[in-house]
Amino acid sequence: MRFTDAVRLSQSGVFSQRMRSFLTALGIAVGIASVVLLTSIGEGIHQFVLSEFTQFGTNIIGISPGVTTTHGAPGAMISNVRPLTIDDALALEEIPEVLGVVPLVQGNGPVEHKEKTRRTYIFGVSHRVPEVWQMRVAGGRFLPDEDPRSARAFVVLGSRVRDELFKSENPLGKPVRIGGERYRVIGIMESKGQMLGFDLDDAVYIPVARALAMFNRESLMEIDLLYQKGIPADQVIRKARAILTGRHGIVDFTFTTQEDMLDVLGSVLNVLTLAVGALGGISLFVGGIGILTIMTIAVQERTAEIGLLRAIGAGRTQILALFIGEAMTLSSMGGLAGLILGMGGAFILDFAIPSLPTHTPILYVFLAEVLAIFIGLVSGVVPAWRASRLDPVEALRSE
Numbered sequence: 001m002r003f004t005d006a007v008r009l010s011q012s013g014v015f016s017q018r019m020r021s022f023l024t025a026l027g028i029a030v031g032i033a034s035v036v037l038l039t040s041i042g043e044g045i046h047q048f049v050l051s052e053f054t055q056f057g058t059n060i061i062g063i064s065p066g067v068t069t070t071h072g073a074p075g076a077m078i079s080n081v082r083p084l085t086i087d088d089a090l091a092l093e094e095i096p097e098v099l100g101v102v103p104l105v106q107g108n109g110p111v112e113h114k115e116k117t118r119r120t121y122i123f124g125v126s127h128r129v130p131e132v133w134q135m136r137v138a139g140g141r142f143l144p145d146e147d148p149r150s151a152r153a154f155v156v157l158g159s160r161v162r163d164e165l166f167k168s169e170n171p172l173g174k175p176v177r178i179g180g181e182r183y184r185v186i187g188i189m190e191s192k193g194q195m196l197g198f199d200l201d202d203a204v205y206i207p208v209a210r211a212l213a214m215f216n217r218e219s220l221m222e223i224d225l226l227y228q229k230g231i232p233a234d235q236v237i238r239k240a241r242a243i244l245t246g247r248h249g250i251v252d253f254t255f256t257t258q259e260d261m262l263d264v265l266g267s268v269l270n271v272l273t274l275a276v277g278a279l280g281g282i283s284l285f286v287g288g289i290g291i292l293t294i295m296t297i298a299v300q301e302r303t304a305e306i307g308l309l310r311a312i313g314a315g316r317t318q319i320l321a322l323f324i325g326e327a328m329t330l331s332s333m334g335g336l337a338g339l340i341l342g343m344g345g346a347f348i349l350d351f352a353i354p355s356l357p358t359h360t361p362i363l364y365v366f367l368a369e370v371l372a373i374f375i376g377l378v379s380g381v382v383p384a385w386r387a388s389r390l391d392p393v394e395a396l397r398s399e
Contacts, residue, residue, distance in 0.1 A: 023290075031286065037346055043364070060226055063225065066253070084223055084253065091243050103124075105212055107121075113177075126208055142187050155183040157176075287331075292382065335369045335373065
């Protein structure tokens, strides 16, 4: 049997039972569409979260008070833990590789202007925020470069706070009350958008020392270090640890790099993508069972045809290839339809719900189609093997 004859016979076997072939291919199509759509959602969320975390740059180190691991120290040592202070932040600025330091205190409180009041996020920071956090000032200026321990009562408004309190009025130079204290507006930030649901525009920025007093805190919540690109983070951490250990006497602080955060997020999100893809794989398994069932029925219905082919010289290998070809044709057609449905569904979902990002990697598309063909191959092996083992005389007699 020539190869072209085998192809024609496989195609005729598929298209002679159009409705049955359509329903079988539909099972594979639904499975492939599920895999493509779910992995597109998972990969879209993956890229969205990573882009949210990298919008502040990747060469930032965060230092927080306390340690994240237990060292078995006696309970009396707890009282020796010192808070992170503004002086600690000033000392860290002396590291040659550090470009900027932002001491941070965060809280929530009312911001008032005339009869309007808005409760919003309050960030106690230094003048280095635009450089370290990669944020820009839209009007006026950011907090001045002065001693953060005795800074004046200035405030910089986020774009949303400015719109809510001042509307079309120019807020620069105007007084506002924050936590019951009077501040003068000296700047307005450009819109930064949201980060994982946190509205960065619905915030105000005041000197860190005033935020410590306002929230009655002794310790900073965090110190952010911006270091030179190309410098290993471990090198900066080593020097920062030496400075803080010398000031505190013990290691009572924790370093977190952007790389650490991205590695953890990446591993979690990769598991998420694989999990949602596995859910779609259940549909593929069901589609494979459908092909196995249909090909088993086809072998039983075409016993006489198999006997005739064997009688005119077709070998067992050719019969095996014929039925495997039919199964692979069904699965590849279903896989192609599933790719169209899945990618189309991802596009429609991305257009209809912009807040739910989708991204379909080409590698997933290729693997999904290969998987569909592989399922057809596996599902068709047993029925094809049974067909190839039929005795030609007995097969012809079944007619």
